[in-house]
Amino acid sequence: MPKVKAKRKSTWVDMTAMCDMAFLLLTFFMLTSNFTVKEPIQVDTPSSISEIKIPETNIMKVIVDKDGKVFFGIDGQEKRISLLEKIGEAYKINFTQKEKHEFSLVTSFGQPLEKMKAYLALTPEQRDLKENAVGIPTDSLNNQFKDWVRAARAVNREIKIAIKADQKTPYPKIKNVMNTLQDLNECRFNLITSLEEVPKNL
């Protein structure tokens, strides 16, 4: 009787094809990705049919959350440093080299200037904490937001203003921000919205 030997099949799977595919996808994602910018607060933007894309550079982003707290940020690390220098001059605050460097890494912030030094001393993780999202003062007596916008305009003439506000933000808060901008003669701005389908059969 011949020996019946169960043929052992190899469990070895050729990974080459899978590896090819994985790297193909990886390349695709690496090339198409633009990283989500970390924002100090989550906002849910309203939707519109507008299809104009927002430029990536020369943009000053004003974020208004649903309680009306205002956050501010500009792009470009060197520009952020000059922005901090400008605002420091106006408020007679001297920022150290280290603080300037820290500030250049912050995409957007919501801190009154008095607390800016303390804020910059925190670690990036601590800055993301909820209690550190206090907002820039915008009331008429202490309108630091206005000074930030003015300084940003002085740093970069080409800068455009983008307002990103939450759906639930009460209108008076938005009006206040818009009025402040209008006071500075900044009359054109972009409202950041998410995409919505154009309604048919009008």
Next chain:
Amino acid sequence: MAELNTEGKGGKHKGKSKKVSTRVDLTPMVDLAFLLITFFMLTTSMLKPQTMELAMPSKDTPTDPPKLKQSLAVTVILGKDNKVFYFFGAKDEKTGADPKIETTDFGPNGIRKVLLDRNREIIVKVDELRKQNADRKISDDTLKVRINREKSVKTAPMVLIKATDDSSYKNLVDILDEMMICNIGKYAIIDITPEDLAKIKTLNL
């Protein structure tokens, strides 16, 4: 590919000359690749956010509001709980009677219908231009210019948007969106007057 010598497994047999397999185990590499893919998938934002461009009048040079025919004016008031109030024209100069204020909402049969009816003439023309563009009769640039010209004709309705303090940002964006949907070229966001507020109050009660 990575599989040049497939007999490499036989290396354990006694006596045979040992052939070193050139087959490389790619599993860790695949693991790594998928890890990176996951990372990139999670950190990327594929959709770039859209923007809506808005130009507000300058405060420094207070120009007189452009004179407009009362018959062309549509006043839209954004109220509490996504309510919209609207009326046409202004106070009748002869009789002094106020125009009737209607209440509606942001639904497809709400304010949009009103504005579409009001702007029908221009919409027909704009659609015609769009069709011509789709048939390649006119270029994209011409289309833009001509749509703008159609939108700003003298007989085009002028929408005055007045937002009350009870309205939200969403309402404002929605109404600006309606301006775009309804091809309304002339609109302005203006402060609400106490008289308008008083009128709305009486409606609500």
